Amino acid sequence: MxxxxxxxxxxxxxxxxxxxxxxxxxxxxxxxxxxxxxxxxxxxxxxxxxxxxxxxxxxxxxxxxxxxxxxxxxxxxxxxxxxxxxxxxxxxxxxxxxxxxxxxxxxxxxxxxxxxxxxxxxxxxxxxxxxxxxxxxxxxxxxxxxxxxxxxxxxxxxxxxxxxxxxxxxxxxxxxxxxxxxxxxxxxxxxxxxxxxxxxxxxxxxxxxxxxxxxxxxxxxxxxxxxxxxxxxxxxxxxxxxxxxxxxxxxxxxxxxxxxxxxxxxxxxxxxxxxxASLTPGDLLGRCVYCNHCQPCPADIDVGLVNKYYDLARAGDELAVDHYRTLGVRADSCMQCGHCNMRCPFHTDQMARMREIEAWFASRKA
Ligand code: SF4
Ligand code: SF4
Incomplete structure (x- = not known):
């Protein structure tokens, strides 16, 4: 359990x-x-x-x-x-x-x-x-x-x-x-x-x-x-x-x-x-659903979790900011290899997301 x-x-x-x-x-x-x-x-x-x-x-x-x-x-x-x-x-x-x-x-x-x-x-x-x-x-x-x-x-x-x-x-x-x-x-x-x-x-x-x-x-x-x-x-x-x-x-x-x-x-x-994924509605298309179908990431990023904390942090969840910062591997480790983009059945541009996530957290004071 x-x-x-x-x-x-x-x-x-x-x-x-x-x-x-x-x-x-x-x-x-x-x-x-x-x-x-x-x-x-x-x-x-x-x-x-x-x-x-x-x-x-x-x-x-x-x-x-x-x-x-x-x-x-x-x-x-x-x-x-x-x-x-x-x-x-x-x-x-x-x-x-x-x-x-x-x-x-x-x-x-x-x-x-x-x-x-x-x-x-x-x-x-x-x-x-x-x-x-x-x-x-x-x-x-x-x-x-x-x-x-x-x-x-x-x-x-x-x-x-x-x-x-x-x-x-x-x-x-x-x-x-x-x-x-x-x-x-x-x-x-x-x-x-x-x-x-x-x-x-x-x-x-x-x-x-x-x-x-x-x-x-x-x-x-x-x-x-x-x-x-x-x-x-x-x-x-x-x-x-x-x-x-x-x-x-x-x-x-x-x-x-x-x-x-x-x-x-x-x-x-x-x-x-x-x-x-075959029936993803228009308003959700391209959004990460945190499923981790795109794993394994060669940089060891937990793609689903990084995306979840980012979405929650932007929605005002301060604890998610702390959780993100304590992750061992974060978006700044992304090598832009493109594996997740090829694997994502929900058409998420995860390479762009990783850049966006890295920039967003970097712009906030720790
Ligand atoms: S990028 Fe796609 S496959 Fe990877 S966790 Fe998000 S929705 Fe799932
Ligand atoms: S593009 Fe970045 S997040 Fe996606 S699999 Fe490659 S290293 Fe991991």
Whole structure:
């Protein structure tokens, strides 16, 4: 397992988390959760499809509660015998949160989430009708440790970020949505990338939902790229995006969980997702996506990382400036050999980028 740090909360979070939409009820669900923790997963999203999921979590993880972190959603309705429903009703949300805590056998929530707001008026209502106040009061009381929010739309995400109340954002990211294909492909590719960069600059971590576009990317028949991507390619794509801390992948069986965990043993070739380049949208064409398909660089430059730090630094992320300066090999080592330009499937003029990056950092005082 690999871990990343949420800069605002200092939490250490596994890059592979677990979504719960497909978690089976009963003993099989318990076995999957126990195996997930054994595999190093410590981050769980609780926007479940069925209320039974909370009972399963209580059975499986109450004994290791201190080692795991939960995203609990204020606006997702659960209760005995109920399937998931969305609401902005404050009384129903209070009752649902109380019920979830009891089933989870816990008295605290690691990340209390403003749940799934995709319309501007829903965010206004959430603030006016007392739900946000309820969430923030629970934070003041220590019941909720940190606040997060979930949305599918960059516009609403930016409105919530403006309030600076959240330490984590749950957002739908995959190659299909970023390339304008699929149900939740909201915002242009540039707008979406700017959102990830803004989160990074603010230190807000991103946990990712729908990494496989609801399975669309995993099939030759439904992938917009004409060929299926593997789960590992999809995970690598998401983990290359700025500010991403953890991917909430679903596991409906132990075999699926073991396949996800196989990511950490996979080779660079098995993770390489450059086949998506054939459909790069116009506004993203020529932009580095940090995939490192152009490696190896004869000067030993980590081309993807150098480009990521540069983009983040220009977006106002001061930490990225420091990270760049501490790299062992930077853009000034580029020999202009042209290997990356020939290899880049996204048509990035990386030779020019290296010159630009070197000049930009040289022009800033250390
Ligand atoms: S230059 Fe191209 S191949 Fe290299 S990291 Fe960037 S996008 Fe990937
Ligand atoms: S042009 Fe520069 S960055 Fe690209 S492969 Fe050659 S040395 Fe590496």
């Amino acid at each position: 690999e871990y990343r740090i949420n800069r605002r909360t200092n939490d250490t979070i596994s890059v592979l988390g677990l979504g719960t939409g497909s978690l089976p009820a009963g003993d099989e669900g318990v076995r999957i959760l126990e195996a997930a923790v054994e595999g190093g997963i410590n981050y769980f999203d609780l926007a479940a499809a069925e209320s039974t999921t909370f009972t399963t979590f209580g059975r499986a993880l109450a004994g290791v509660r201190g080692k795991v972190r939960y995203q609990v959603h204020f606006g997702a309705l659960y209760g005995p015998g109920k399937s998931y429903a969305w609401t902005l009703n404050p009384d129903k949300i209070r009752a649902s949160v109380d019920w979830q805590l009891a089933e989870l056998k816990t008295d605290y929530i690691d990340y209390g989430f403003i749940h799934c707001l995709d319309e501007e008026q829903d965010w206004q209502k959430y603030q006016k009708n007392g739900v946000l106040r309820y969430l923030l009061d629970l934070k003041d009381q220590g019941v909720v440790h940190h606040v997060g929010f979930s949305t599918h739309t960059p516009k609403v995400a930016n409105l919530i970020l403006d309030e600076d109340v959240a330490d984590m954002m749950l957002f739908s990211i995959n190659a299909a949505y970023d390339y304008q294909h699929g149900e939740f492909a909201h915002g242009s590719g540039s707008e979406r990338m700017a959102l990830y960069q803004r989160c990074s600059a603010m230190g807000v971590g991103i946990s990712v939902m729908k990494p496989f576009s609801g399975g669309q990317l995993l099939s030759d028949k439904t992938s917009p790229f004409g060929r299926a991507l593997s789960t590992w390619q999809c995970l690598q794509y998401v983990l290359d995006k700025p500010a991403v801390l953890s991917v909430m992948a679903g596991a409906g069986s132990l075999a699926q969980l073991h396949n996800l965990l196989g990511f950490f043993e996979a080779s660079a070739e098995e993770r390489d997702y450059s086949l998506i």
